[in-house]
Amino acid sequence: MKQIRVIHYINQFFGKIGGEDMASIPPRFEEGPVGIGEMIVSCSEGDFQIVRTIICGDNFAAENLEEFTKTILPWIEEVDPDLLIAGPAFAAGRYGTACGILCQEVHTKLGIPVLSAMHPLNPGVDLAKKDIFILETGDSAREIARVVPRMVSFARKLVLRAEIGSPEEEGYIPRGIRINVRDQRRGSRRAVEMLINKLEGTPFETELPMPVFDRVPPAPAISVLSEAVIAIATEGGIVPQGNPDRIEAHNASKWCRYPISDISRLEKGRYEVAHGGYDPVPATDDPNRVLPLDAARVCEQDGLFSRLYDYYPVTVGNVTAVRSAEKYGREIGEMLKKDGVQGVILTST
Amino acid sequence: MRIEMERTHSGTALWQVQGSKQKLKEFVLRRIRVMELDFSDRTHVRGHSLYVNREELSEIILEDKSIARVDLAIARPGESKRIIPVKDVIEPRCKYSEGEDAFPGFFGDANFPSGQGETLVLDGITVVTSGRMVNFQEGLIDMSGPGAEYSLFSGKLNLVLLIEPVEGLGKHEHERSVRLAGLKAAHYLASSVRENKWDEEQRFLVKSLVDLYQEFPNLPKVVYVCQAIAQGLLHDNYFYGLNAQGCLPVLMNPTELMDGAVVSGNCAAPCHKHTTYHHQNNPIVEDLLREHGKRINFLGVIVPPVRTALAEKERIGYQVLKLAQMLGSDGAIISEDGGGNPEADLMIVARHFEKNGIRTVIITDEYAGSDGASPGLADVTPEADAVVTNGNGNQKVKLPPMDETLGYIEAIDHITGGHEGSLLPDGSIEMEIAGIMGSTNELGIENLRTVAI
Numbered sequence: 001m002k003q004i005r006v007i008h009y010i011n012q013f014f015g016k017i018g019g020e021d022m023a024s025i026p027p028r029f030e031e032g033p034v035g036i037g038e039m040i041v042s043c044s045e046g047d048f049q050i051v052r053t054i055i056c057g058d059n060f061a062a063e064n065l066e067e068f069t070k071t072i073l074p075w076i077e078e079v080d081p082d083l084l085i086a087g088p089a090f091a092a093g094r095y096g097t098a099c100g101i102l103c104q105e106v107h108t109k110l111g112i113p114v115l116s117a118m119h120p121l122n123p124g125v126d127l128a129k130k131d132i133f134i135l136e137t138g139d140s141a142r143e144i145a146r147v148v149p150r151m152v153s154f155a156r157k158l159v160l161r162a163e164i165g166s167p168e169e170e171g172y173i174p175r176g177i178r179i180n181v182r183d184q185r186r187g188s189r190r191a192v193e194m195l196i197n198k199l200e201g202t203p204f205e206t207e208l209p210m211p212v213f214d215r216v217p218p219a220p221a222i223s224v225l226s227e228a229v230i231a232i233a234t235e236g237g238i239v240p241q242g243n244p245d246r247i248e249a250h251n252a253s254k255w256c257r258y259p260i261s262d263i264s265r266l267e268k269g270r271y272e273v274a275h276g277g278y279d280p281v282p283a284t285d286d287p288n289r290v291l292p293l294d295a296a297r298v299c300e301q302d303g304l305f306s307r308l309y310d311y312y313p314v315t316v317g318n319v320t321a322v323r324s325a326e327k328y329g330r331e332i333g334e335m336l337k338k339d340g341v342q343g344v345i346l347t348s349t
Numbered sequence: 350m351r352i353e354m355e356r357t358h359s360g361t362a363l364w365q366v367q368g369s370k371q372k373l374k375e376f377v378l379r380r381i382r383v384m385e386l387d388f389s390d391r392t393h394v395r396g397h398s399l400y401v402n403r404e405e406l407s408e409i410i411l412e413d414k415s416i417a418r419v420d421l422a423i424a425r426p427g428e429s430k431r432i433i434p435v436k437d438v439i440e441p442r443c444k445y446s447e448g449e450d451a452f453p454g455f456f457g458d459a460n461f462p463s464g465q466g467e468t469l470v471l472d473g474i475t476v477v478t479s480g481r482m483v484n485f486q487e488g489l490i491d492m493s494g495p496g497a498e499y500s501l502f503s504g505k506l507n508l509v510l511l512i513e514p515v516e517g518l519g520k521h522e523h524e525r526s527v528r529l530a531g532l533k534a535a536h537y538l539a540s541s542v543r544e545n546k547w548d549e550e551q552r553f554l555v556k557s558l559v560d561l562y563q564e565f566p567n568l569p570k571v572v573y574v575c576q577a578i579a580q581g582l583l584h585d586n587y588f589y590g591l592n593a594q595g596c597l598p599v600l601m602n603p604t605e606l607m608d609g610a611v612v613s614g615n616c617a618a619p620c621h622k623h624t625t626y627h628h629q630n631n632p633i634v635e636d637l638l639r640e641h642g643k644r645i646n647f648l649g650v651i652v653p654p655v656r657t658a659l660a661e662k663e664r665i666g667y668q669v670l671k672l673a674q675m676l677g678s679d680g681a682i683i684s685e686d687g688g689g690n691p692e693a694d695l696m697i698v699a700r701h702f703e704k705n706g707i708r709t710v711i712i713t714d715e716y717a718g719s720d721g722a723s724p725g726l727a728d729v730t731p732e733a734d735a736v737v738t739n740g741n742g743n744q745k746v747k748l749p750p751m752d753e754t755l756g757y758i759e760a761i762d763h764i765t766g767g768h769e770g771s772l773l774p775d776g777s778i779e780m781e782i783a784g785i786m787g788s789t790n791e792l793g794i795e796n797l798r799t800v801a802i
Contacts, residue, residue: 130722167802177721178799180740180782187712187793188632191682191737195710196644198735199569199680207798208715208736211724246762246769249485250618250783251716251743253768276485276765277617277689278657279581281520319618319688319765319783321718321743 003049004159007076008037009086009102011095015055023094025057027071036148040085043152051079061098068098069105076106083159088117088147089124091139096124104128113158117151120173133158133172214326228342230300231309233332235317236290236349237275238266238283247316249276255315255328257335260308265294277318278349290347309341317348373555374465376604379445379547383473386423386506392541397548399474401508401538409533410510415526418513422755424477424492426504429752431496434487434760435786436478436524436583437613438502438624439531441471443539444608451539452532452609454590463589464605465555469539469547475505475626476538478531479756480512483524485763486583488619488786489778496748499788501795502626509755510534520582528614531625553604553638558676561646568646569679573633574669574698575606575792576686577623578615579654584687585614586623588652598653598668600676603634611652617687618765620742620788621714627787632794633682633712648676653698655691666697673707680708685791688716688742689727696730703732714739714789715799719781725799739790740797742766742783750776 012022014035033041033050041048054072061068076084084106086099096118103114108131117135118124125134135154137147150171157164167174183190190207197204222228239247245256260266266287273280273290288294291312300308313332317325336344382397389400403421410419424430442451445467453459477490490502497503512530514523556564577586579593586593589610601610611628634650641647651672653665673681683698685691695711702709711733715725721741761767766784773779782788789797 130720164802166800172802175802178715178717178725178741178801179721180744180797181800183796183798186632186796187737187739187790187798188636189793190798191633191684191710191712191793192636192640194735194737195571195680195682195708196640198708198710199571199645204735206734206736207800208713208725208738210729210731210733210736211726213724213729248768249763250765251718251781279584280484281582319716319742321716321723323718323720323723 004047004083004156005079005081006040006048006050007079007081007084008033008040008050008053009084009099010034010036010053010055011092011098012055012057015053017055023057023059026060027054027056027068029054029075036144039148040152043149044156047156048152051081056098058092058094058098062094065101069102072102073105073109077110081112083155084112084114085151085155086114086116088137088144088151089122090137090141091119091122093123096122097127100124100128100134103132107132113155115151115155115158117147125173129173129175130177133175135171136173222343225305226303228305229307229309229340230296230305231312231336231341231344232291232293232296232347233313233344234291234347235315236283236347237273237316238271238287238291238314239274241270241272243272243274247274247314249274249316250318251320252316252324255313255332257311257313259310260293260312261310263293264297266291275316275318275349290349292347296345305343309336309339373557374462376465376553376555376607377467378470378551378607379467380470380472380549380551381542381545382548383471383506386425386474386508388421392538394542394545399471399538399542406534406537409537410512410530413526413530415515415518415522416512416530417515419530420511422509422511424490424507424509424755426492426506428492430492430755431751431753431758432477432479432490432507432509432755433758434479434482434756434764435490435619436483436487436527436616437531438626438786439476439535440626440629441474441476441535441538442609442629443469443536443543445469445543451536452612454587455529455532455612456536459589463608463610464602468608469543471539471542473506475502475507476531476534477502477507477509478512478527479509480527481514482757482760482763483520483527484583485765486616486618487760487764488616488766489761489764489784490786491748491751494749495746496785499782499785499797502786508534508538511756524582524614528612532612555602555604558648561648565642565646568642568644570677571637571645571647571680572649572651572673572676572678573637573647574651574653574681574683575631575633576655576684576691576694577611577652578617578686578691580657583614583616586654587612587614593654594656596654598651598665598672600672601650601652603638603647603650606631606634606650615686618742618783619786620766620783621688621739621791623686623790623792624787627790627792627794630794632792633684637682645680648678653694655686655694657690659693662694662697666694666701669698670701670705673702674705678707683709683711685711685713688714692726692728696728696733699733700730710735710737712737712739712791712793714791715741716743717741717799719743719745721799737793738799739793739795740782740788741799742781742789744782746780746782748778748780
């Protein structure tokens with residue numbers, strides 16, 4: 001079998017440069033394995049060849065994350081490796097953070113397999129687990145002799161693109177992501193068997209534990225409504241005719257804002273529905289049905305509030321991933337706040 | 350059974366039953382297995398080949414004056430063909446008896462007992478409706494390559510109707526014309542070969558509840574709740590030809606679904622809407638029937654419409670509970686139709702059922718984002734502790750160019766699952782599997798699922 005070319009990342013301590021006194025050294029590299037790297041090679045029975053070991057002080061990495069990755073990425077790219085192994089970092093927080101961030105960067109920018117190992121409470125875990133595999137370890141380097149063989153065998157699977165089992169089977173920290181796989185039995189058959197087990201009192205395992213949603217506390221009430229600037233916003237996909245920014249009909253990749261300062265109502269034919277999840281005919285006929293500009297202007301004239309905001313923010317909330325929706329919500333909220341808006345009427349479909 | 354109303358001497362009406370009580374009739378599916386599909390000057394079956402008279406079928410479709418033009422094309426498994434935008438897929442079926450029809454309520458009055466008697470199935474072929482896009486919700490079928498792995502329709506002989514509406518036709522009218530054209534074609538094909546001998550016969554006993562209770566008194570009684578969206582353009586289903594928007598939940602015999610009692614006008618989204626084919630071949634019904642009399646007593650199917658307003662969801666949820674309780678159900682499977690707001694209905698019914706001692710399994714799919722990291726459902730309830738998932742519709746997929754497109758490739762920019770720029774310069778497509786017909790089907794007809802890593 002062809003040797004697997006590995007880059008190994010370690011901190012100043014495992015790099016045998018020094019302890020806390022040397023934690024501020026900038027990144028450097030040595031050709032070949034250093035310390036644990038030699039264990040990795042021997043454990044792989046020579047299948048892994050550590051072509052370069054990158055070493056950096058924990059403080060330097062944690063305090064200069066951008067410079068840290070910017071310096072190291074070219075060092076990795078130029079040796080064209082098959083794999084990056086970072087750590088193991090155990091419970092060392094700064095070290096774990098460096099391992100997690102470096103793995104994440106290399107995985108997303110270079111697309112090569114990456115692996116780290118650390119304690120589940122290491123801050124590096126939460127930073128990187130959605131993007132990379134991190135093997136679970138205890139909190140101290142005493143178990144290194146047990147961790148290295150696990151890293152080697154799991155890394156081998158990553159390089160060979162072998163099927164990866166569940167977190168329990170493989171010993172990695174659950175990443176909290178769901179991937180598509182093929183089952184031996186079709187879904188209906190699995191449902192019938194699950195029901196029979198449930199009826200007969202036999203253990204069964206749900207395929208989808210209920211997700212947990214965030215709770216958003218309502219903002220305090222507007223104290224003097226007649227002095228407030230109010231915005232109207234919608235996830236109903238009301239966009240200018242022709243959908244100039246091409247908001248997708250489903251799982252929208254963006255939100256946009258369009259000016260309404262000069263108009264008193266949305267005229268038929270000048271707006272359209274970009275949303276793919278509801279019957280667009282009534283709102284095409286009268287876009288105010290989804291974005292009630294006409295009614296908002298009446299309220300404005302009646303002095304219910306001081307002024308309507310000059311733009312309306314819009315996206316398509318149709319099977320849109322919650323992570324995207326959270327991001328758009330935060331961005332829209334920040335914009336409105338910056339522009340002095342005190343209240344918003346968000347219409348849904 | 351004959352019912353006559355007699356007037357008694359006191360003048361009050363009295364129902365009197367005359368004659369003996371008749372049993373419900375058996376239901377028989379007769380399958381002609383079709384392994385080749387081609388055009389010819391006469392619609393007929395020879396061996397396992399179906400030949401279609403293109404002109405005759407076109408004329409029938411063009412009887413609808415809202416349709417300006419129809420082209421017929423064939424897409425076979427393994428061919429380098431891409432069908433887009435696909436609205437519905439229908440399996441050709443018809444009844445043997447005069448005056449009875451598959452798809453009851455569509456070709457005449459539903460004045461006969463559906464789901465009983467004999468029905469012919471043309472097995473191995475489908476009618477696919479395509480042509481100019483109605484809205485955003487239509488999908489894609491690839492006949493080969495990686496896209497074909499996601500859809501059972503890629504393994505069928507597909508007769509594709511490419512329908513062009515007359516200029517200026519409204520969206521609702523356009524949808525209706527395409528839906529009816531598909532049913533007409535399916536009906537035409539099956540009824541044209543009614544005289545042929547069939548390859549396989551499948552018999553279903555259609556029984557009264559009294560018989561079922563007496564026959565299997567010790568088996569847990571199970572109902573199946575099959576959601577059907579009823580929310581407007583390309584989000585509607587039809588019960589016996591009626592738009593389900595105004596309906597309350599209907600109790601059906603499993604065999605009624607096989608006769609086309611539920612017809613799909615629903616396209617949202619391609620991956621997880623039930624086409625008419627899915628309703629005709631409901632795999633949950635099939636798998637429940639397989640266990641019927643062995644480990645469960647399968648009582649029937651409740652088909653509730655799914656509306657948008659919470660008040661309607663609650664009203665319908667209570668009606669579903671009432672029917673299940675009147676039947677004395679011990680267990681239930683609830684399948685979702687579509688995604689997003691139907692999850693509220695799903696959770697309402699699961700909550701009702703579990704709180705009333707009806708053990709429940711729900712079957713759904715997920716929109717967990719392309720990275721799989723988002724919560725995949727729009728609503729949840731702790732009572733939903735037994736869930737089957739049919740995959741994450743947001744998964745990205747790259748589909749290579751095909752030699753031929755049936756329909757309009759540019760629709761990919763607009764359909765659910767596609768986006769501006771989905772069509773790459775070399776003709777390949779980057780999209781989400783949400784745009785592939787039936788890829789995460791929530792009746793569980795495929796074997797895709799998710800696992801947590």
